[in-house]
Amino acid sequence: MCGIIGVVGEGSHAKQLTDGLRRLEYRGYDSAGLVVTFSDGEMQRRRVANGKNSLSELELETSEISSESIVSGIGHTRWATHGRPSLPNAHPHLDCSERLAVIQNGIVENYAELKVELIEKGHIFSSETDTEVISHLLEDEMRTGVTLLEAVKRSALRMRGAMSFVALSLDAVGELVGFKRMAPMIIGTNGDQWFIASDIPAILDQATSFFHLEDDSVASITKSGVEVFAKDGSRSEMTEFVVDWTLDSAEKAGYEDFMSKEIFEQPGALRDTLAGRLRGSGEIEFDETSISNDDLARINKVFIVACGTSFHAGMVAKYAIEHWTKMPVELDISSEFRYRDPVVDERTLVVAVSQSGETLDTLAALHEAKNLGAQTIAVCNVVGSSMARLADSVLYTRAGPEVGVAATKTHTAQIGALLLLALKLSRIKGQLFPSEIDGLYQELIEIPSKIEEVLDKWDSIRSVAQTFSERERFYFIGRHVGFPVALEGALKLKEISYLPAEGYPAGELKHGPIAMLDKNAVVIAMASKTRLFEKIVSNIEEVRARDSAVIVIGNSGSESVIREGEYFIEVPQVHPLLAPLVDVVPLQIFAYHMARIHGEDVDRPRNLAKTVTVE
Numbered sequence: 001m002c003g004i005i006g007v008v009g010e011g012s013h014a015k016q017l018t019d020g021l022r023r024l025e026y027r028g029y030d031s032a033g034l035v036v037t038f039s040d041g042e043m044q045r046r047r048v049a050n051g052k053n054s055l056s057e058l059e060l061e062t063s064e065i066s067s068e069s070i071v072s073g074i075g076h077t078r079w080a081t082h083g084r085p086s087l088p089n090a091h092p093h094l095d096c097s098e099r100l101a102v103i104q105n106g107i108v109e110n111y112a113e114l115k116v117e118l119i120e121k122g123h124i125f126s127s128e129t130d131t132e133v134i135s136h137l138l139e140d141e142m143r144t145g146v147t148l149l150e151a152v153k154r155s156a157l158r159m160r161g162a163m164s165f166v167a168l169s170l171d172a173v174g175e176l177v178g179f180k181r182m183a184p185m186i187i188g189t190n191g192d193q194w195f196i197a198s199d200i201p202a203i204l205d206q207a208t209s210f211f212h213l214e215d216d217s218v219a220s221i222t223k224s225g226v227e228v229f230a231k232d233g234s235r236s237e238m239t240e241f242v243v244d245w246t247l248d249s250a251e252k253a254g255y256e257d258f259m260s261k262e263i264f265e266q267p268g269a270l271r272d273t274l275a276g277r278l279r280g281s282g283e284i285e286f287d288e289t290s291i292s293n294d295d296l297a298r299i300n301k302v303f304i305v306a307c308g309t310s311f312h313a314g315m316v317a318k319y320a321i322e323h324w325t326k327m328p329v330e331l332d333i334s335s336e337f338r339y340r341d342p343v344v345d346e347r348t349l350v351v352a353v354s355q356s357g358e359t360l361d362t363l364a365a366l367h368e369a370k371n372l373g374a375q376t377i378a379v380c381n382v383v384g385s386s387m388a389r390l391a392d393s394v395l396y397t398r399a400g401p402e403v404g405v406a407a408t409k410t411h412t413a414q415i416g417a418l419l420l421l422a423l424k425l426s427r428i429k430g431q432l433f434p435s436e437i438d439g440l441y442q443e444l445i446e447i448p449s450k451i452e453e454v455l456d457k458w459d460s461i462r463s464v465a466q467t468f469s470e471r472e473r474f475y476f477i478g479r480h481v482g483f484p485v486a487l488e489g490a491l492k493l494k495e496i497s498y499l500p501a502e503g504y505p506a507g508e509l510k511h512g513p514i515a516m517l518d519k520n521a522v523v524i525a526m527a528s529k530t531r532l533f534e535k536i537v538s539n540i541e542e543v544r545a546r547d548s549a550v551i552v553i554g555n556s557g558s559e560s561v562i563r564e565g566e567y568f569i570e571v572p573q574v575h576p577l578l579a580p581l582v583d584v585v586p587l588q589i590f591a592y593h594m595a596r597i598h599g600e601d602v603d604r605p606r607n608l609a610k611t612v613t614v615e
């Protein structure tokens with residue numbers, strides 16, 4: 001949801017900004033822009049609003065700017081919230097005097113009332129964005145004679161909403177001032193230069209040390225270092241964190257796109273997520289925890305909150321935790337959890353699942369859970385992300401950076417991590433013997449090689465996608481843990497190929513969705529060999545009777561369920577609760593090929609951003 005980057009210090013140049021934006025593009029690509037300042041007190045702005053071509057065109061325009069004597073710069077890639085994608089709405093936004101520039105990620109919720117006030121004072125606006133309010137608000141404060149830093153501190157107190165922004169001014173050449181509130185923002189340095197950015201990949205090749213800012217912090221960044229201030233104006237500190245991602249892991253490394261690379265990275269991502277978690281017979285360890293096993297033993301209910309693909313991983317976890325611990329598990333879409341009255345108390349464990357650890361809805365749900373006194377755990381991929389720092393305990397997926405907007409490797413890594421959590425809880429609740437946990441862990445660590453077998457079907461799945469590429473509608477059906485897999489298959493297809501696709505519990509088909517079935521529909525049935533196999537076969541018969549095409553995802557020996565003209569994609573048979581780890585992979589590949597066949601950009605699907613830091 002918008003990517004921001006800033007640089008200050010010796011040898012700063014505009015290409016550092018566009019290179020950083022390239023790695024932040026997954027956060028939005030409605031427009032791209034930057035501002036650089038020079039030691040003689042000049043400022044240059046470049047902006048392009050041409051959809052997915054914006055950044056390439058900005059790179060071209062920027063190449064004309066001389067790097068000599070640049071002292072600072074800020075860059076932005078936009079995912080439009082307030083104001084349609086257009087040049088006037090592209091960041092950075094200037095004040096009336098054109099001496100001050102701002103980039104923002106987030107939303108200034110009270111921007112309308114602030115804008116009215118500023119217009120009454122004579123400020124002239126040139127965009128529809130909430131961000132431009134920040135520029136004029138800072139200008140207004142600075143007119144009273146205060147510094148840029150003081151203006152940011154004062155203005156931040158007047159703005160509501162989750163946001164991070166960076167400002168620079170020709171009255172403070174060589175200084176960037178950043179503000180962070182519930183929207184990601186990190187700081188990095190290589191000794192000579194300091195950086196501020198929405199995410200690690202933006203500065204991964206530039207910085208050698210990385211720091212977090214707490215919420216409501218204001219940071220003044222110059223070539224000499226960073227000064228941080230808390231909401232009350234007192235000096236505060238940044239926290240250094242270690243980044244073990246390699247630059248390679250944030251590049252395409254020979255693949256045509258990030259999505260295919262990340263699909264193929266799944267065996268490694270899952271292996272890394274599972275490795276070394278079993279310490280002693282039946283003992284699963286969190287990465288960080290302030291919850292003791294005694295505290296966990298008192299838990300009588302689990303509540304999982306997440307969005308999108310992470311929600312589907314959470315749904316798999318619900319089945320596993322209930323089965324292995326006999327505790328009730330509730331599951332909620334994060335944006336629903338926070339606005340109802342969830343029944344949560346100190347004996348509830350709230351599990352927030354999020355790749356980014358920054359999704360605003362889930363972060364807010366986690367805050368709400370803490371306010372209600374629950375024990376909390378975050379399952380995140382980004383080390384040191386807001387959720388990881390807020391929750392009482394953290395279980396990291398070790399999938400490495402995921403750049404493709406459609407989550408793939410982090411999804412299977414999330415399921416792996418959540419299954420570990422389920423096993424840990426079952427041990428504490430005394431529901432499984434240590435030897436049973438050891439056995440299940442062994443089965444888990446064999447899953448990556450089973451995923452490799454599915455990846456070998458890359459080309460044959462492309463042929464299946466080609467066969468059905470002209471069909472109008474796609475329905476994914478499954479039972480038990482096959483249901484969240486069906487939901488995920490449908491989400492993947494929708495988000496990158498824009499084809500109408502829905503996931504349903506197979507038994508629910510007859511209660512309504514079956515009315516949609518005809519010869520233009522394709523039904524993809526999750527039919528692994530479980531105790532529900534025969535029931536799903538009956539559901540497939542119902543589909544067939546309505547002339548829809550059928551694709552079956554099943555195990556060896558089940559090929560006979562298909563009829564002439566139908567397709568069977570074989571996946572290895574594994575423990576039923578571990579099956580989503582394997583069964584979701586052909587659906588990811590199917591969605592990938594379908595999108596490519598339709599000529600879509602799989603890494604940058606329309607209207608989407610990878611990290612959603614607005615409500």
Ligand code: AGP
Pocket residue numbers: 307308309310311353354355356357358359362405406407408495609610611612
């Ligand atoms: C998945 O392909 C989507 N990009 C989206 O549904 C995503 O899973 C959701 O926005 C949650 O993101 P998070 O895991 O970073 O919280």
